[in-house]
Amino acid sequence: MNAIRPPSALREGALAFLARYDGLKARLPGDPALRAAAAELFRAGGLPGPREEAWRYTFLRPLVEQEFHEPLVPLADCGPLLARLPAIDAPRLVFVDGRYRGDLSVPPVQAMVTTGAPALGPLARPESEKMVALNTMLAEDGAEIAVPAGVDAGTLLLVSLGTDAHGRAVAFHPRHAVHLAAGARLTLIEICMGEGAYLHNPVLSATIEAGATLTHLRLQDEAKGAFHLSTVYADVAEGGTYDSFALNLGARLARMEVHARLAGPGAAAHLNAAQLLSGNQHGDFTTVVAHDAPNTQSRQTVKNVLTGNARGVFQGKIEVARAAQKTDGYQMNQALLLSPGAEINCKPQLEIYADDVKCSHGATVGELDAAQLFYLRSRGVPEAEARAILVRAFLSEALDPITHEAGRAALEQAVAAWWETQAA
Amino acid sequence: MLEIKGLTAEIDGKQILRGIDLVVPDGEVHAIMGPNGSGKSTLGYVLAGRDGYEVTGGTATFDGVDILAMEPEQRAAAGLFLAFQYPVELPGVNNANFLRTALNAIRRAHGEAELDAVQFLKLARAESKRLSMPEDTLKRNVNVGFSGGEKKRNEVLQMALLRPRIAILDETDSGLDIDALKIVADGVNALRGPAFSALVITHYQRLLDHIVPDRVHVLAGGRIIRSGGPELAHALEAEGYAAMVAEAA
Ligand SMILES: Nc1ncnc2c1ncn2[C@@H]1O[C@H](COP(=O)(O)OP(=O)(O)OP(=O)(O)O)[C@@H](O)[C@H]1O
Ligand SMILES: [Mg+2]
Numbered sequence: 088m089n090a091i092r093p094p095s096a097l098r099e100g101a102l103a104f105l106a107r108y109d110g111l112k113a114r115l116p117g118d119p120a121l122r123a124a125a126a127e128l129f130r131a132g133g134l135p136g137p138r139e140e141a142w143r144y145t146f147l148r149p150l151v152e153q154e155f156h157e158p159l160v161p162l163a164d165c166g167p168l169l170a171r172l173p174a175i176d177a178p179r180l181v182f183v184d185g186r187y188r189g190d191l192s193v194p195p196v197q198a199m200v201t202t203g204a205p206a207l208g209p210l211a212r213p214e215s216e217k218m219v220a221l222n223t224m225l226a227e228d229g230a231e232i233a234v235p236a237g238v239d240a241g242t243l244l245l246v247s248l249g250t251d252a253h254g255r256a257v258a259f260h261p262r263h264a265v266h267l268a269a270g271a272r273l274t275l276i277e278i279c280m281g282e283g284a285y286l287h288n289p290v291l292s293a294t295i296e297a298g299a300t301l302t303h304l305r306l307q308d309e310a311k312g313a314f315h316l317s318t319v320y321a322d323v324a325e326g327g328t329y330d331s332f333a334l335n336l337g338a339r340l341a342r343m344e345v346h347a348r349l350a351g352p353g354a355a356a357h358l359n360a361a362q363l364l365s366g367n368q369h370g371d372f373t374t375v376v377a378h379d380a381p382n383t384q385s386r387q388t389v390k391n392v393l394t395g396n397a398r399g400v401f402q403g404k405i406e407v408a409r410a411a412q413k414t415d416g417y418q419m420n421q422a423l424l425l426s427p428g429a430e431i432n433c434k435p436q437l438e439i440y441a442d443d444v445k446c447s448h449g450a451t452v453g454e455l456d457a458a459q460l461f462y463l464r465s466r467g468v469p470e471a472e473a474r475a476i477l478v479r480a481f482l483s484e485a486l487d488p489i490t491h492e493a494g495r496a497a498l499e500q501a502v503a504a505w506w507e508t509q510a511a
Numbered sequence: 512m513l514e515i516k517g518l519t520a521e522i523d524g525k526q527i528l529r530g531i532d533l534v535v536p537d538g539e540v541h542a543i544m545g546p547n548g549s550g551k552s553t554l555g556y557v558l559a560g561r562d563g564y565e566v567t568g569g570t571a572t573f574d575g576v577d578i579l580a581m582e583p584e585q586r587a588a589a590g591l592f593l594a595f596q597y598p599v600e601l602p603g604v605n606n607a608n609f610l611r612t613a614l615n616a617i618r619r620a621h622g623e624a625e626l627d628a629v630q631f632l633k634l635a636r637a638e639s640k641r642l643s644m645p646e647d648t649l650k651r652n653v654n655v656g657f658s659g660g661e662k663k664r665n666e667v668l669q670m671a672l673l674r675p676r677i678a679i680l681d682e683t684d685s686g687l688d689i690d691a692l693k694i695v696a697d698g699v700n701a702l703r704g705p706a707f708s709a710l711v712i713t714h715y716q717r718l719l720d721h722i723v724p725d726r727v728h729v730l731a732g733g734r735i736i737r738s739g740g741p742e743l744a745h746a747l748e749a750e751g752y753a754a755m756v757a758e759a760a
Contacts, residue, residue, distance in 0.1 A: 457562060462599035465559050466613035466669060467587035467620065476612065480603030 100151025101133035104258075107157065108224050115227060116204040125213045125223035135217040144400040144432040145342055145371045150314050155258035155286055158184035165191060168248045168280055173306075173497030175276060179244035184285070185259025186228045197240035198273060199233045206231035208264030208292030210320035216344070218316050222260040222290045229262035229289075232275070236268035236296075242491070244276050249313055251283020256312075258286035265291065267299035267327075274302040276494050279337065284312035292320040295327040297351060302330045304494040306501055309337035318344045325351025325380070332489050333360040334498050335370045336505050342371035342400075349376070349383035349411075359485045361390045363505045364397035364429075371400035378411040378444075385415070390485045391422040392478055393429035394509055403448070404436040411441050418448040423455065423481050471510050478506060512536050513558075513677055513708065518569035519733075520557045527553045529733035530569065535677065538705045542719055542744060543712045545730035546752050551712045552596050554730070555679045559593040560586050573677065587613075588620035590676030594666035594683045596712075601653035606665070609653045610635055614672050638671045643694050659686035667698045674702070679710045684718040696721030716748040731756045 108126050115122060134151065135142040165183055169191065178195040180202070181188050187202035194200050205226035213220035234240040245263065267273055279287060287309060295301050301321070309315045315338040321329040333343050347356040362370040376385045391399040401420045422431040435448040455477050463473035482502060489495040513535040520528040527550045535541050545551055557564045558571060560583035571579050578586050601609065615625040626634070632649075639648055642664050654662050663683050670678055680699065684692055699709060699722050711722060719727075719741060727743040728735045731752060736759035737743065747755075 458599050459601055461559075461561050461583060462595070462601070463609075463613075464583035465561075465587055465593055466609075466673065467584050467617040468613055469584050469616060470582070472612070472616065473584075476604060476609075477601075480601060483603035 096148055096151050097134040097136045100147070101129065103151075103155070104221055104225065105130055111157070111225070115225075117207065117226070121207065122224055125220045128213055129217065129220040129224050132217050132220065134221075141373065141402065144402070144434070145340075145369065147340075149340055150286065153256055153284060153286075153314070156255045158186065158257040158259055159253060165248050165250065168250070168282065171280060172246065172278060173500060175242065175244060175493045175497060177242035177244055177276070177493075179246055180230050181246045181248065182228065182230075182261055183248045184250055184257050185247070185261045185287070187230065195240060195243050197234065197238055198243060199235075201231040202228060205229045205262035206264035207262060208320070209294065210292035210322055211290055211318070212320075216318055218288055218344075219290050219318050222262060222288050222318070225258075225260045226262035226290070227260070229264070231264045232273070233266045234268060234271035234273050237270040239272040242274045242276060242493070244278060247279045247281075247287060247289065249279075249281025249283070249285040249287055249310060251281070251285065251310070254283075256284040256286070258288065260288045260290075263289065263291040265293040265301060267293075267295050267301055269296045270298045271296070272300045274304065274491050274494065276497070277303065277305045278308070279306065279315060280308050281310040281313055283310055285310070286314040286316070288316045290318045293322070293329065295321065295323045295329055297324045298326045299324075300328040300330060302491060303332075304489065304491060304498065305331065305333040305343070306498060307333065307335045307337050307341055307343060308501060309341065311337070311339060313338045315341040315343070317342070319346070321345070321347045321356065323347065323349050323351070323354035323356060326353040327351065328354070329356045331356075331358055332485065332498070333372065334363070334501060335360060335372055336363040336501065339367070340369045342373060344373040346375045347377070347385070349378050349385065350380055352380045352382050354380060355384040356386070357488070358385070358387045359389065359488065361392070361482050361485045361502070362399050362401075363392045363502065364399055365394040365509055366397060367395065368397045369400075370397070371402070373400070373402040375404045376406065376416065378405070378407045378414040378416065381411055382413045383411060383415070385417065387418040388485045389420045390482050391420070391431055392425065392481065393422060393431060394425040396426075396428035398429075399431045401431070402434045402436070404438070405446060405448070407439040407441050407444050407446065409440040412443045414441060414444040414446065416444070416446040420450045421481070422452045423478065424452060425455065475506050475510070513571070513573050513710070515571045516569055518557070518571055519567045520553065521565050521567055522553070522563060526567070527733050528557065531730075531733075531735060533728065533735060535708045535710060537708055538703075539725040540703065540709045540711060540722060541726045541728060542724040543710060543728050543730050544714065544744060544747055546756070549731045550733040551730050552681050555593050555681045555712065558586075558679060559583055559591065584616065587673070588617055592670050592673055592675030592678045594663075594670060594678065594680045596681040598654050598662040598666055600655045602655050604653045606651055606653045607632065607635060607649040610649070610669065610672055613669065617673055635668075635672065639668055642668055642671070642698055643691075644668060660688060660691050663687055664691060664695060667695050670702070671698055676706060677708045677710070678702070679712070681712045682714065684713050684715060692718060693721060716744045719744050729755060731759065
């Protein structure tokens with residue numbers, strides 16, 4: 088049997104990361120055996136490539152063409168970046184180039200936080216997700232966040248800043264874990280920003296016990312020259328909820344991959360997202376929802392607004408196990424193409440092994456509606472403003488369900504700022 | 512004063528308007544009647560500046576200014592308003608926000624201060640009450656799920672708020688119940704005055720009982736084939752268009 092060999096560019100890109108691991112491994116914190124196993128997996132499989140079904144539409148060639156260095160001890164003045172953070176009155180954990188910066192952080196009171204080592208968590212699957220293997224091999228730091236049973240821990244910001252202070256691209260692979268004990272609640276607002284070129288490859292695993300609710304609002308607003316390849320695992324027990332919204336608008340190449348497992352009866356996951364992409368950006372939102380228990384519910388409303396020569400990808404897989412009767416799964420992917428050069432690739436996948444389920448999915452692709460545009464303009468609204476109104480309206484089914492006021496305001500602000508840079 | 516001379520226009524290469532001549536002086540209300548497909552809505556769209564309607568000849572001026580060269584939003588700022596025959600639904604756009612955005616855009620164009628949310632809501636609530644619109648109309652998405660009559664009333668609400676100098680009402684009466692017809696007519700009549708004029712497109716004499724026009728024009732085959740006083744509408748109601756169209760041919 089011939090082993091499938093990844094294209095040589097991807098193989099070489101993988102070698103650079105492996106060389107880094109070989110040089111660093113003696114100094115890396117955490118369980119060396121776990122890392123060694125991940126390194127073996129990564130050595131055998133390399134970076135994911137277009138020959139794999141899950142990576143057909145997202146090609147990592149630009150990533151391997153970039154040379155990455157080890158982050159230096161961060162001396163960078165993060166003032167300008169911090170000033171761009173949305174004003175949300177909440178405790179925050181700030182990572183700079185993947186390392187926790189206590190001096191910039193305000194730890195929460197109601198949740199317990201540990202930093203200084205990768206928070207490996209129980210859920211990640213380095214054996215099947217190559218970017219997770221890479222993360223496991225090279226993770227240096229991360230936040231472990233735990234909320235005790237029955238506690239409402241309010242809002243917590245998890246901030247990643249990528250710097251380019253030394254003019255050399257860096258790669259960082261933080262590893263976070265969130266644990267909500269039974270009945271606990273937390274709103275985690277994750278914000279990724281930066282400047283220059285870098286690779287941010289975070290993995291976050293969230294364990295949501297019975298009746299607990301994690302609201303996860305994510306703003307991916309990385310620097311124009313950055314790569315963002317993130318993986319989230321959420322495991323939801325009986326009656327628990329993983330309620331998430333991701334805004335994918337930064338980086339030159341971004342993939343936000345989410346694996347949600349509804350493990351107990353009545354568990355629910357909302358994986359809403361919006362991708363706003365322009366120029367030569369490539370954005371990918373990939374989800375896998377596993378309904379493993381009866382009466383579980385999943386909702387995915389994904390909106391894409393693409394201009395220039397941007398490429399958007401949505402892949403959404405819903406797996407319904409034999410035991411998961413009365414599953415209610417809904418998935419909708421819609422794209423607004425604002426220029427002839429923009430492109431969307433959409434791949435819904437349903438794998439259903441139970442017989443009494445309700446699963447629906449749909450996709451639409453279109454342009455701004457000429458009649459709607461004219462209606463607004465005929466009322467005196469200038470064309471640029473009319474277009475902005477219609478784009479915002481298109482996003483509303485994904486944005487409006489966000490009940491966290493400050494979080495929604497921050498996301499709205501990011502959408503408005505994005506639109507202003509398009510109109511300018 | 513709206514002055515249209517020899518206006519011809521086509522859609523997708525198909526000629527629809529074949530030379531319209533029409534003058535609506537300030538302070539007057541003119542009605543346009545005519546068979547289905549004769550070009551009434553096309554005239555409204557051409558005047559409002561909709562894409563895809565190509566003017567191939569003639570002129571249209573408002574107070575001597577060529578409106579055909581303007582963008583739709585500039586025509587609105589100049590005081591022109593079109594109440595759509597088929598109002599457009601805007602899912603995801605809140606009606607109050609829509610109305611405020613429109614009003615403020617026009618106020619901005621006039622160099623007037625914008626209204627804040629509180630000032631605007633006070634005004635909008637008063638106007639919508641005057642039009643007997645359901646309480647929640649302002650909170651809903653623009654025209655989404657509105658009944659036919661509610662959509663038409665929402666057009667009149669927009670007109671009332673934007674206070675145009677010339678309003679083109681394209682079958683604003685169709686789909687209205689008898690009480691609503693009266694309310695809408697009152698809305699138009701409330702704006703009547705020396706600085707307001709209107710072009711009322713309708714199929715029914717009934718509306719013209721409430722909004723008594725100064726002139727009535729019959730549009731057929733892309734031309735105005737007959738003009739007269741209010742009595743012309745009564746004659747049409749009795750006789751239909753066939754004879755008149757045959758005579759004009
Ligand atoms: N987009 C289009 N493409 C081709 N023909 C069109 C288009 N829009 C309108 N027309 C045609 O133009 C003609 C005039 O249409 P218009 O809507 O102006 O008529 P109308 O007088 O308003 O009719 P009604 O009383 O039914 O509202 C009709 O024959 C119509 O089919
Ligand atoms: Mg018509």
